[in-house]
Structure formats: C-alpha cells, structure tokens
Amino acid sequence: MGIKHLVAKAACFQVGNGASIRIWSDPWIPNFPGFIPTPKEGANSDLALVLQNPGCSLLNLLIGSREWFLLPPILMLTCCPLKRIAANLLPSKEIISRFNESMDLRCPLCNSAMETTLHIFTVCPFAKSLWFQSQWGLKMDVLNFDSPSEFVKFLLSPTFASNFSPSHREEFLLFGAILCDVIWKQRNRSIFENVDINLEGVAAKIFSLFVEHKSARPPLVRPQVSLAALGWNSPPRHGLKINVDAAVGPKFSVIATVTRDWRGRVVFTGSRKVNTTFPLQVEAEVVRWALTLVPDLRCDSVSVEIDSQVVANLISNSSVPPLWRIRFLCFDLRSFLSSYSNVVVSWVPRICNEAAHILAKWSLFWKFYGSFDVSFSSDCFSPIVLRESSGLV
Incomplete structure (x- = not known):
C-alpha cells in the first residue's frame, strides 16, 4: 500500500x-x-x-427497457426517438457545449436561437411550420413545455385531444415521432453534409412516412374486395366515370383524368402540370379538376374514382378534419359535392385505376400535357384503355 x-x-x-x-x-x-x-x-x-433525469419519472414505461414488452405496438415503433428525447440524451449543441465551450450554439435550422432539444422540436421556426401544417394545425410556441420529458408526455397524452379515440391518439403519437425523427436527420444533414433546408420536401417526407406506417397497421375490419371489383367497372347506364391519378416529380407534378361512359367509350382524357410536390395536395388538385368538368357533362350521374384512400376519405367524409395544407381545398370540394347529389368521389384499388395512373406517369416522364385522343396517344396508355373497356383485366 x-x-x-x-x-x-x-x-x-x-x-x-x-x-x-x-x-x-x-x-x-x-x-x-x-x-x-x-x-x-x-x-x-x-x-x-x-446523468440521471428525475423529470422522466412519468415516462418510465417509455424509457425503461424492462417494461418494453408492455408497450402498445404503435409505441414500440415510435419508442426509439422519443425515449432519447424524453431523457434529453440527444447530442444537441447545448449538451455538447458542456464539454466544448468554443462551439457555435446556434440552431442549424434557423441560425438564430441556441439549439436545445426543446427548441429544435418545438419552437424552432422550421419545426413550428411542420407542426402547423399537420392535420392538427398545432401552434407549438403557445404550449410552453418546461422540459423534453414534458413534450414527450404531450405526445403520449395530448391535452387538446380529450375526446380522441385510442386509435386517433396513436396516430398523433406516430406523427409526432416521425416528425421528430425527420427533423433530427435534417439537422444532421445540415451540419455534416451542408444540405440546404427544403421545408416543402421535409413536410412531404413526413406525410409520406406517416401514411406508410399508418397503412402498415392491420385494420380492425379488413375490407372484402370481390373478384368483380379487381378491374375497371363501367358506371350505371347513362352515367359517366372519371378516373383520376397523379404523378409527383422532384420539381413539379402531373395530374391526369380519364372519362368514360357506361359503354366504356372514352369521352375525355387529359393531363396537366401542377406546381407542387406535396402528394396530398396533388391528389386533391386532380379531384378538383375532375369536378370542374361535371357542369359540362350531360349525364345522369358522375363517379370520380381515385386510388388515394386518404384523399377520398377527406373529401367525401365531412366529419374527418382535413390537413392544414389542403384545408380550404377540401372545404371547396365538399361544398361542391353537397350541391350535386348525382356526383360521388370514391376510392378504388390501383388495379381499377390503371389508365389514369399510366397517363400521369407517362406525361410526367415525357413532360407532355394536354388532351389526348386514345387512337393517337401513347403506346403504353391506349392498350390499357381498350383492355379495361372491353372488360379484360
């Protein structure tokens, strides 16, 4: 010794x-x-x-790995990013500055305030815009969270959603976890790869991931699709059917419509360029275009079919709150439908909407838009129309 x-x-x-x-x-x-x-x-x-974080005691189920198997399925999917936020373990500049006093503390997304965990996910102008664009239209700067754990507690049990069903609460939690994960990755790309911030692109990515993960969950009741529905079906006698779809590009998008009568004959086909790359907005725009054709169509009924279940539900179901980005567009479309009792908008599987899908993709690829005669249109489009109209799937 x-x-x-x-x-x-x-x-x-x-x-x-x-x-x-x-x-x-x-x-x-x-x-x-x-x-x-x-x-x-x-x-x-x-x-x-x-470091021990006593402020996380309310979130022991989220943070404690021993109880992992008790988590609901949706929380197991979102747990990884949220548990790091709740425990304030993400290497934000505020945390790193404890060991490196000479570093720049400004948030890389707004270049103004100091980057803390709460700032980057709640009050940074970049994050605030993403939250406000969501279907809940949240103004995060008025919530005044005191700690990251309080923010995660809000995601787990939102104060504004006391009347929400459990499934709607899970959807909000899923969206919040995806938004935080995408923001953190965008932050890292801005610091380490000098990637410019594209708010619209990030918003589109969040929505795309949200829809993807949401649709991956098994529905409570699986819809029964008959064999007769696995293909294009003609409208009622003396009626018209307008199939619509969209193709999203890196800088703009293309919308397409294919209108056919009850005999399967083509009445109108066309495509248009739209200056947005937000998928939900593009799909809503093509429905609006289809509905503007209705007053000039002389028929007993009009059926508009789209393969986006989200958009079809937003437009046809007035009880569903529309996303902020397309709120006024949804209200206009709902108002139009309420004044035309013989017009409906409905969802169909992609296989029932193939002609409009092919036309939108072809027009985007070749940057060629306008109205088309089926006899002189693309070699990839004409056979689809003829096959669907003849009843061959």
Whole structure:
C-alpha cells in the first residue's frame, strides 16, 4: 500500500457503465495528461458521467427497457426517438457545449436561437411550420413545455385531444415521432453534409412516412374486395366515370383524368402540370379538376374514382378534419359535392385505376400535357384503355 500514490499517477479508471465516474475529479480518459479533463469556469465539479433525469419519472414505461414488452405496438415503433428525447440524451449543441465551450450554439435550422432539444422540436421556426401544417394545425410556441420529458408526455397524452379515440391518439403519437425523427436527420444533414433546408420536401417526407406506417397497421375490419371489383367497372347506364391519378416529380407534378361512359367509350382524357410536390395536395388538385368538368357533362350521374384512400376519405367524409395544407381545398370540394347529389368521389384499388395512373406517369416522364385522343396517344396508355373497356383485366 506504500506505493499506491505512485501507481495512481499512471492509473486510469475502467469506466464500465460510468455510474460511479465523476467527470472533473476522477481519472477516466486514456491518453489524456493526468487522465482528468479540465472543467470550464463555473462547471459543476460533482457532475457524473451518467446523468440521471428525475423529470422522466412519468415516462418510465417509455424509457425503461424492462417494461418494453408492455408497450402498445404503435409505441414500440415510435419508442426509439422519443425515449432519447424524453431523457434529453440527444447530442444537441447545448449538451455538447458542456464539454466544448468554443462551439457555435446556434440552431442549424434557423441560425438564430441556441439549439436545445426543446427548441429544435418545438419552437424552432422550421419545426413550428411542420407542426402547423399537420392535420392538427398545432401552434407549438403557445404550449410552453418546461422540459423534453414534458413534450414527450404531450405526445403520449395530448391535452387538446380529450375526446380522441385510442386509435386517433396513436396516430398523433406516430406523427409526432416521425416528425421528430425527420427533423433530427435534417439537422444532421445540415451540419455534416451542408444540405440546404427544403421545408416543402421535409413536410412531404413526413406525410409520406406517416401514411406508410399508418397503412402498415392491420385494420380492425379488413375490407372484402370481390373478384368483380379487381378491374375497371363501367358506371350505371347513362352515367359517366372519371378516373383520376397523379404523378409527383422532384420539381413539379402531373395530374391526369380519364372519362368514360357506361359503354366504356372514352369521352375525355387529359393531363396537366401542377406546381407542387406535396402528394396530398396533388391528389386533391386532380379531384378538383375532375369536378370542374361535371357542369359540362350531360349525364345522369358522375363517379370520380381515385386510388388515394386518404384523399377520398377527406373529401367525401365531412366529419374527418382535413390537413392544414389542403384545408380550404377540401372545404371547396365538399361544398361542391353537397350541391350535386348525382356526383360521388370514391376510392378504388390501383388495379381499377390503371389508365389514369399510366397517363400521369407517362406525361410526367415525357413532360407532355394536354388532351389526348386514345387512337393517337401513347403506346403504353391506349392498350390499357381498350383492355379495361372491353372488360379484360
């Protein structure tokens, strides 16, 4: 024991789980003079290597890995990003500045305020815009969260949604987790890859991921699709059917319509360029175009079919709150439908909407828009129309 002081000069702690290491007083950094880092002025000299966050006690089920199997399926999907946020473990600039006092603390997404976990996900102008564009139209700056754990608690149990069903609460949680994950990845790309911020592109990606994960959940009642429905079906006698679809490009999109009568004969086909790349808005625009054709059509009934179930539900079901981005467009379309009792908008599987789908993709690829005569249109489009009209699927 008499040589302990000599051994200590060249000894370094084995960190292990880090629970017993004091950052500024214990020797724990190999290849560092004395193995002990020098704290910046005013730093807590008794700071532990593993920080404990007592503010997360309300979220033990989310953070504690022992209870992982008790989590509902939707929470298991969203848990990874949220548990890091709740425990304030993400390496934000505020956290890193404890060990590097010379770094730039500005948020890379807004270049104004200091980057903290709460700032980047709630009050950063970039995040606020994304939250406000959601179907809930949230103004995050008025909620005044005191900690990251309080923010995650809000996602788990939103205060504005006391009358929400459990499935709607899960959808909100799913959207919030996806939004936070996409924001953090955009933040990292801005810092390490110098990627410019594209708000519209990020919003479209969040919505796309939300729809993808939401649709991956098994429905409570699986819809029964008859064999007769697996293909284009003619409208009622003396009626017209307008099939619509859209193709989204990197800088603009294309919408397409195919109108046929009850005999399967083509009345009108056409495509248009629209200056948006937000998928939901593009799909709503093509429905609007189809409905503008209705007053000039002389028929007993008009059926508009689209293979976007989300858009069809938003337009035909007035009880569903529309997304902020297309709120007024949805209201206009609902108003139009209420004044025409013989017009309906409905969802069909892609296989029943193939002609409009092919026309939209072809027009986007060749950047060619307008009205088309089936006899002189694309070789990939004409056979589809003839096959559907003849009843061959």
